[in-house]
Amino acid sequence: MTARRLAREEGILAGGSAGTTIWAALEIAKDFGSDASILTIIPDSGRSYLSKFYDDNWMLQYGFLERRSPAPTIEQVLRFKRAEEHEVPDLVTIESHAKVGAAIDLMQRYSISQLPVVRDGGTESLADVVGSLQERGVLDRVFKNPDALNEDVAALMQPPLATVDVTDSLDQVFADLSGPNAAVVVAAAGRPAAILTRSDLLDYLAHQRSQVNGG
Numbered sequence: 001m002t003a004r005r006l007a008r009e010e011g012i013l014a015g016g017s018a019g020t021t022i023w024a025a026l027e028i029a030k031d032f033g034s035d036a037s038i039l040t041i042i043p044d045s046g047r048s049y050l051s052k053f054y055d056d057n058w059m060l061q062y063g064f065l066e067r068r069s070p071a072p073t074i075e076q077v078l079r080f081k082r083a084e085e086h087e088v089p090d091l092v093t094i095e096s097h098a099k100v101g102a103a104i105d106l107m108q109r110y111s112i113s114q115l116p117v118v119r120d121g122g123t124e125s126l127a128d129v130v131g132s133l134q135e136r137g138v139l140d141r142v143f144k145n146p147d148a149l150n151e152d153v154a155a156l157m158q159p160p161l162a163t164v165d166v167t168d169s170l171d172q173v174f175a176d177l178s179g180p181n182a183a184v185v186v187a188a189a190g191r192p193a194a195i196l197t198r199s200d201l202l203d204y205l206a207h208q209r210s211q212v213n214g215g
Helices: 001-012 017-029 054-062 074-084 100-110 133-142 146-150 169-178 198-212
Strands: 114-118 129-134 162-165 183-188 190-199
Touching: 001 017, 001 198, 074 169, 074 190, 100 114, 100 133, 100 146, 114 190, 129 133, 133 146, 162 169, 169 183, 169 190, 169 198, 190 198
Parallel strands: 162 183
Antiparallel strands: 114 129, 183 190
16 A cells, blocks of 8 residues: 555555555654654565556455445435425426416425426427526516516526436536536436435435434
8 A cells, every 4th residue: 555655646656565665664754753864775666566556456356445335326316305305396397488477486385496497298308498497597587577477487597407317426416516507407218307406415415424423
């Protein structure tokens, strides 16, 4: 492990004996002050060890590295969300010809801040998602013009939310939610299937941490 650290941090490709020597020098250094100089001779190169301890698979095979658990998928987050919010459908949408007032009613009924806007007739494919309504944008429009409640959703909608697949890892959804997007559309078999928000992801991560800590 010390030889790998030497390569990673100092750019020195050392062998196994060199790694042991450096480890011993570091242990000895603990008995001296920070201004001490300790001469250490590196006895071998790491060139012959590229397929051994410089190879993560070799290290895993012989127990020098722990296997990481697979990263959680979006499907796991959705299962947690369903258990916590069983009264909220996975996917709440509004058709483009519906009125803004109806969209606000949906947002209030389910305590949501984003609505995918779909073509009239349903959500058979991702192509049917033509836009989105954001709570902030709706509020701004209605505050300035109360008559906007009677306008078609199409007049207020913004571009569609980013899309992720239900089998993607959390790394993907984290990347999307780290930017301006507050929510993403989750697709399953090419169809929009759910909405995932920053709040959903935070709730899941907090739950996972409490499980690890025995909470």
